[in-house]
């Protein structure tokens with residue numbers, strides 16, 4: 001990968017100074033969208049506020065509204081005021097706003113893309129963006145082919161000098177099955193070489209997810225027991241309490257497994273199960289993740305090892321909420337699942353015989369994402385049965401969100417004259433242990449795009465391998481009738497509980 005700008009006096013290992021992006025600009029397609037307003041534009045301001053963007057940084061918005069540069073500026077202003085993480089500072093804002101430009105057009109409009117190319121060239125002249133530009137496709141995936149083709153046609157996709165870079169950033173869904181993912185990768189790679197494609201999986205931008213690597217590989221304590229000799233099973237959960245009101249267009253026909261398991265949960269599995277990389281260079285990290293994904297398969301038969309549900313109306317947080325089929329925009333006969341659980345095995349010596357249970361759902365008991373490594377019971381308990389009847393299995397739980405941290409669960413003697421052992425928790429919480437707050441995932445990821453640091457972005461091979469894992473389940477569900485209903489505010493359909501109880505286990509209540 002070319003690096004157009006580097007400070008010769010700067011040692012990259014020196015942590016006293018933060019890494020600042022070199023001269024560059026960002027073009028966002030879909031600036032009127034939800035993602036852009038809630039996450040991208042606020043993250044850009046937060047990066048500017050933290051001094052991590054170059055002085056001439058420029059932001060170009062592309063949309064079909066008839067706006068002038070100032071109107072676009074106003075939209076960014078409102079998004080920043082409403083959603084930025086860091087305090088608003090007039091001086092930072094004024095400087096950032098000098099680099100805002102707006103280009104009006106639709107995706108099939110050659111003239112608009114030629115105008116975009118002119119605007120970008122002007123920015124290189126006027127603001128010193130030096131021919132380095134990232135294109136963020138915050139648009140429906142169906143529009144990726146036309147936009148990448150337009151970027152190629154207008155000459156925007158290719159740098160004009162070897163020291164310059166052009167990068168493209170895309171959001172999930174990366175296809176809806178293996179075949180469509182391959183097709184999408186081809187569309188992208190025909191125009192952008194793989195090292196200039198940045199696929200956002202915002203989970204990988206979270207501190208707690210990166211901390212998994214620190215927890216496992218910076219400590220002596222956990223790694224010796226991180227294997228099938230000691231681990232009974234792993235549960236990876238992403239639960240949301242919200243429903244899908246207003247999101248029918250995106251979600252109906254997609255469902256929980258494609259929306260969350262294919263990307264976020266399989267990435268969490270890869271980081272949990274992978275071997276120690278030889279270094280933290282992007283290639284070394286990717287190699288280990290790919291090895292895990294290659295070794296991962298669904299345990300069958302799917303009728304017993306997977307579960308699927310759709311939320312029904314009910315009460316949540318003291319409010320009456322509608323079921324999926326009553327939500328506006330959803331087909332009344334929709335078979336889209338809002339809950340999905342699957343059982344996987346990782347066929348390596350380290351993990352042989354250890355099931356990985358992955359689950360995700362909407363309108364569940366509460367919003368929580370966690371990875372729970374559940375250990376085997378001690379091989380012998382030199383106590384009376386009654387002394388340990390309240391003792392569960394030891395567990396290490398990485399709390400990804402909210403209340404980020406790590407919990408270790410183990411047995412402890414209850415005070416008193418008798419020997420009685422019960423589960424207790426030892427807790428690390430980011431909020432208590434560190435004074436600085438974690439940056440938003442999008443701050444980290446956008447900065448990495450501008451720095452050309454690809455470690456936290458899944459590559460085409462990872463995406464395709466993840467679909468290979470999930471496709472057999474999707475195929476089974478296609479012919480398995482309707483998903484089972486579950487009342488809003490509960491922890492999913494009965495089938496999910498049976499899926500675990502058949503193996504003599506149960507889901508943790510996060």
Ligand SMILES: NC(=O)c1ccc[n+]([C@@H]2O[C@H](COP(=O)([O-])OP(=O)(O)OC[C@H]3O[C@@H](n4cnc5c(N)ncnc54)[C@H](OP(=O)(O)O)[C@@H]3O)[C@@H](O)[C@H]2O)c1
Nearest residue numbers: 030031032033034035036106107138139140141171172173
């Ligand atoms: N929102 C999230 O939190 C989230 C999370 C994960 C992934 N994503 C992904 O991120 C992308 C954007 O999501 P979103 O929620 O922001 O979507 P959205 O609210 O539906 O916005 C889509 C944007 O694309 C523009 N657009 C669509 N068709 C166009 C056309 N033919 N010509 C010009 N502009 C067009 C829309 O412009 P108009 O306003 O003119 O219609 C709008 O700005 C999608 O790929 C989505 O799957 C979003």
